[in-house]
Amino acid sequence: MPIRRKVGLKHLSFASAVLAAALAPHLACAALGEPESTAAEDSQQLKGSIKSMERTNYRVHEIQLPSGSVLREFAAVGGTVFAVAWSGPALPNLRQALGRYFDVYVTAAKANLAGHHHLQIQQNDLVMQSSGHMRAFTGRAYLPQSLPTGTSVEELR
C-alpha cells in the first residue's frame, strides 16, 4: 500500500475511470456535484440529523451521523454541492457523499501510495484528502472548478 515503484497499469485504468465518471448519468441522491436539494436526501439516506448554516458565498448543510461523525456539504446558494468534509470516529458512506465521484476515489484508492491511514487525490476536477487512524478520521473532497468566487479551500472543513 505504500509507495509502489511500478504503478503504470493502475494509472492507465485510473484514466479510464475518470472518463467513465464524466460520462455517468446524474445520480438521484448523491451529494458532491449534485443540486443543493440532495443534501436533505443524503441526511435521510445516512440516517442523520441535518442543520444548515449561511456563509457569505454558500450554505453549509451539517449532517450529524449515527456514529458521532459529522458530514458537512457545502453548496452554492441555489446551485450545486461543491465540497464535502467529514470528521469523527467513523468514515461517512462515501458512495453517498461523493456521488458520481465515488468511482474516481475508488480507483485512486486502489493505487494509493501512502498506506491505510492517508490518501490524497489531486485531479483537475476533483481534490480529495482523507486521513486518520482508527477512531479518528478527517477528510474532504471538493470540485476546484466549482468553488464560489471568493471561497478559500481553507474554509472547507
Next chain:
Amino acid sequence: MQKIARLFALGCVFLSSLSSVSCGGGGGGSTIASSSGTGSVAAASNVVPVIVDAGPSGSSVNSLFTTITLCVPGSTTQCQTIDHIQVDTGSYGVRILASVLTLTLPTTMASDGNSLVECTQFVDGYSWGPISSADVEISGETAASVPIQVIGASTFPSVPAACSGIGPAEDTVAAFGANGILGIGVFEQDCGSGCASSSQYGFYYSCTATACSGIAAPLSSQVLNPVPLFATDNNGSIVDLPTVAASGAASVTGSLIFGIDTQTNNVSGTETVLNVQTGSTSSQQLPGNITIAVNGQTLVNSFIDSGSNGIFFNDSSLTACTDTNFSGFYCPASTQNFTATLTGVNNASTTATFSVGNAQTLTTNSPIFTAFPTLAGTYSTSTDSFDWGLPFYYGRRVATAIETHTTSVGTGPYMAF
C-alpha cells in the same frame, strides 16, 4: 524484479520468519532507560523481533512487520505461526487475511445469535470479515480467546452497501500489503462504547449466510488489542528501532517489547510522556491525537503512527512530486530540515527534528531499499493534522501506554519517547 520479490515473500508465509529477523542479540540484560532506539534488545520472553522490509506485496516502504502465532482457543497443537503481520500503533486489535489462515477458528456470535462480522474502515478502503476467537501468542506472551477479525473469509461474501460505500475492498494480501495487522495502539477496543450502544455505527453487523444488518457489539466482543489481555507485561509496549541513514536502508531490524516498567528491559527513563486525547470530551481533538506545532502551524489532530509510511504534513513551500508514481509525496531539490514541538493533553511538551528528502530520488536511486527516514508527503491544510509515521520510530524507543493502565511515569493513554 518486483515479481520475484513478491513470489519470494508469499513463499515465506508458511515459514517462521524468526530466523530472518534476528533481534541483534547482545546487551546482556542491560537496562535501557533512554529514549534512543538501538534496535538491539536482548532476547527475552517479552521481546519479539520486528523488521522493515518489502513485505508480502514486495513493494512496501517504511512498513514494520512482526511474526505472531494464532491457536484455536485452548489448543496447543492447532496453531499457526504467521509472519509479515504489520505492527500498527494507529489501530487496535489483530486482523488476519483469510487467505493465509490455515486454522479453523470459532466465529464469535452477535447478541442475536447470528455471526458477528465487521467492516473495518481505512481511509483507502474497507476490510470485511467475521470476528473469530483465537489464542494470540507473541514472543512469550499469550492472550487467550481474543476476538480477532478474519478479513476476506469466504463464509460471508455479501458486503452491506454501507460497508462497500467506504471505498474499495482490501480483502487480499496484495491489497492489504501484509498478511495481517497487529493493532497495539493506546485503546483497548477497535471501536469502543459507540459500537456497544449503537447498531448504526457501521462497524459491526449480525450476519446469516445470506444477509447482514447492523448490530451493537459489546466491548468484550469487539476486536481487542491483545496487549492488555496478556497475563503480564500488559500495560503497553515499546517499539525500539535503530537509526537509519538519511539515504535509507535495504531493511531494518528492531524489537517490540511488551510492558512498560514491568521488566528490566522496559524501564522508563527521562522520556517525555505525552498523554493523547481520550475522546471523552467534545473537543475538536479526536481520540488518540496530540498537538504538533511546525512552521507556525499548530495542528491539534496530530498523531504518531507506526502504520503510516511517511511523515505527512502540510508545507506549501515544499515541492510536491510531479511524477504520478510518487503522487502525494514531497520531492524537494535538496533535503529540508524541520523542528517540531509535540504537546500532549497533559501539556507536556518536547521537540523533535525531522528531514524531508526527495521521494523520487530516494526510491529510484536505491530500488532495493525499504526504509527511508526522510520520506514525507502532503497533508490537507483543512485537517489540522501532522501524521508522523514510521520515520519517527527510527533511532527511538517509543512507548505506547494503553488507556487506564499505569506505568512508573504516568497513566495511559500516552506515548513517550
